[in-house]
Amino acid sequence: MTEVASKPFLYVVVCASGIAEDISKLITAAQERGWEVGVVATPLALRFFDTGTVETLTGRPIRSAWRTPGETRPFPAPDAIVVAPATFNTVNKWAAGLADTLALGTLCEAYGLGVPIAALPCVSEALAAHPAYRASLERLGGMGVRFGEPYAGGTDKKGGRPDFGWERALDLLTPLR
Template identity: 75%
Template sequence: MTEHATKPFLYVVVCAAGVARDVGELIDAALERNWEVGVIATPLALRFFDTDEVEERTGHPIRSAWRAPGDPRPFPDPDAVIVAPATFNTVNKWAAGIADTLALGTLCEAYGLGVPIAVLPCVSEALTAHPAYRASVERLSGMGVRFGDPHSGEAGEPGTRPEFDWVRALDLVTSGT
């Protein structure tokens, strides 16, 4: 656990996918399990969920851009990181070591900090078949990143939407299975 926090601190990295609208489910589950939560969103993801609601739930501002030199750090170092939903673009850039957004820079750095990282991909079946994606998942898995089953985000029966297993990410980051 970080030195300054009374509770372990969880970074939730949110990418731009439709299921991001329900990220509050993950936040609520983490808070119930005694985590303090800070959200880092990709710039596009900010349009996919209610940012005011998320800030109210976490008690922290959402981070999406780099802080200016000399600005205080808004979050302590993470005790764990969850990427949910994780998109094709984010998984591939992260595996390649590209840190062109705060979210990607945070993910690249988290590996070096040695904290547990869990990923819930939200990637279509067509994109999961791409060789770059498969290689990226293999590379990140080899780095110790724990992946949940991919979620296509595609609608099932008319009027229904597939379930995204937000709580699975907490299980992955705490148990490693």
């Protein structure tokens, strides 16, 4: 049995990156724009953010592993998906159609279901230069994935981390709502 959401339902797919510690900013911004939110994290991403805070914000468990047969779906079907931060590994596996984690399986399946997807890449400049990554962005873009400007991380002129701009993902979905 699948739950039905009272508001549009957004899946937030979180990948393993230091910036993921601020994922609550995206969740809060999405809720302020009228979305219900469920988080699907890559297994390694669970180490990068406060899972208790995220579960409190969403009122739902974080999904990271496949359901067992007969287990009910903890989230309704998504109306849209945001991938943030979208890492080098996830982007390349997703473009190749690999579904070795729940997060990747969800993204691969979403294409066939016609679910709109926005992604905010978080990839170093050195990795972004790799030809496989560029080809993956092109393939996913051809599948309708909307990408925000890349974020390379690092530090700004004052030694702090530049703003990731979580809301950009929601802006990418706005024309689709």
